[in-house]
Amino acid sequence: MVRPKPSMDEVVALAKRRGFIFPSSEIYGGVNGAWDYGPVGVELKRNVRAAWWRHMVELRDDVVGVDTSILMSPDVWRASGHLEHFHDLMVDCRTCKKRFRADELSGERCPSCGNATLTQPRAFHMMFKTYIGAMEDASSVAYLRPETAQGIFVDFKSIYQTGRKKPPFGVAQIGKAFRNEITPGNFIFRSREFEQMELEFFVPVQPESEGMRWFDYWVEQRHNWFLGLGIQPSRLRRHVYSGADLAHYSRATTDLEYDFPFGWGELEGIAHRASFDLQRHVDASGKDLSFFDEESKEKFLPAVIEPSLGVDRACLVFLLDAYEKEADRTVLHLHPRLAPYKTAVFPLVRNKPDIVEMAVRIERSLRPSLRTVFDDSGNVGKRYYRQDEIGTPLCVTVDYESLDRQDVTVRERDSKEQKRISVDRLASYLKHAIEPDDTAVLDSVAR
Ligand code: ATP
Secondary structure, three states: OOOOOOOHHHHHHHHHHHOOEEEOOHHHOOOOOOEEEOOOHHHHHHHHHHHHHHHHHHOOOOEEEEOOOOEOOHHHHHHHOHHHHOEEEEEEEOOOOOEEEHHHOOOOOOOOOOOOOEOOOEEEEOOOEEEOOOOOOHHHEEEEOOOOHHHHHHOHHHHHHHHOOOOOEEEEEEEEEEOOOOOOEOOOOEOOEEEEEEEEEEEOOOOHHHHHHHHHHHHHHHHHHHHHOOOOHHHEEEEEOOHHHOOOOOOEEEEEEEEEOOEEEEEEEEEEOOOHHHHHHHHHHOOOOOEEEOOOOEEEOOEEEEEEEEHHHHHHHHHHHHEEEOOOOEEEOOOOOOOOOOEEEEEOOOOOHHHHHHHHHHHHHHOOOOOEEEOOOOOHHHHHHHHHHHOOOEEEEEOHHHHHHOEEEEEEOOOOOEEEEEHHHHHHHHHHHHOOOOHHHHHHOOO
8 A cells, every 4th residue: 555645844844853854054044955964864864875885886796886076176077068068047037036947937927926027048057166275266166076976987997997897897986966956945855965876887888789788777776776675666657768858978868756745756867878978088188098808808988877866865755755644643664774773772661770771781782783772751652653753663662571571572663563572582583673684685686
């Protein structure tokens, strides 16, 4: 059964109330398009990154990782085409002063105030400009990167030589990106500072069918990654680009779209970019970035397949998809791998030192192997309520009987079912219930 779609407001309110995500600089009125992750949000975000890295790097033998810098030579952006083309068309309303992206408008009238007082579209450059060093002049201009991919392209040679890989192989990176979006909004869907997880998967240009085979493979892999982390299948679909919608260099592009509260929107893009990016850097830098195959003695510039996903957009989707308002509680059905805490440990009451001491001891013993949290505030009902709202899959309660019987109550988030588990079996029981076995994933990434 598909869960009813929550409104964005419900999820924004929960995110703020429970410490997932707050507006940046809120005490000064906030800054548009920037967000802060709170104590549980940071755990969710780390888990999303880790799940991606595990799937895309650790469980594969054909992908290596890198972490390249945010500040790069401006020549990179000249070569990549960003300096020339990375702009959106912007339209202002002369009456209400609202600003829109031209491609979001459907008529001559302002969607906000209804007047026919829109300006002509003007190009608005989306890269953030800054200066390197003490002098603020034209020679010191630099840009905050608008995507992580270029760091991989410009380092391509060093990476394949030191990573000891040959195509087909991939390079993965997770890091911040910055875009001066005209209309940031829909919570963390579109912000000005965000994070990307990108894979550049390099394949031989010949035969061409191999490139398309890898493209199809990655669309499938990426789609399944979301399903494996619990996304409801009917909320995810593919948008296949064709004709004029396809970038001129792209052989194929497919977006994974999610059914957001505001409608279907891009979650992740997967593009077959041919040799476009490497070729641009070869032309601009004069450096040979082609791959030399020692065996065949052949030299070639590989094509690249790029799955590109926003960390924040993925966090939003996991939150929206997991959210459910039941009659007596709100629950986040987060996949255990993504849940901020795997287990919460409670003493039933706070005024019985034996019970508290036993709960403290159990929580400490679990902590080295599981992300746990100790909670003794309010009554047990309130604690369950709080843990359900942040998606903790299992709660452990130490009660009066625990002292004699050396067992505890383990309560499952989704079913609310409770079981007595003996203390000596507890760690292995929880680990088994929570930690996914990656053997199946290992099989599924096989080529
Ligand atoms: P759009 O056309 O909606 O501006 P795009 O097609 O330019 O987006 P890409 O450059 O393909 O986006 O970015 C790859 C991924 O990075 C997106 O699928 C999305 O998950 C994420 N992303 C891009 N821009 C933003 C943003 N401003 N805020 C949050 N995530 C973003």
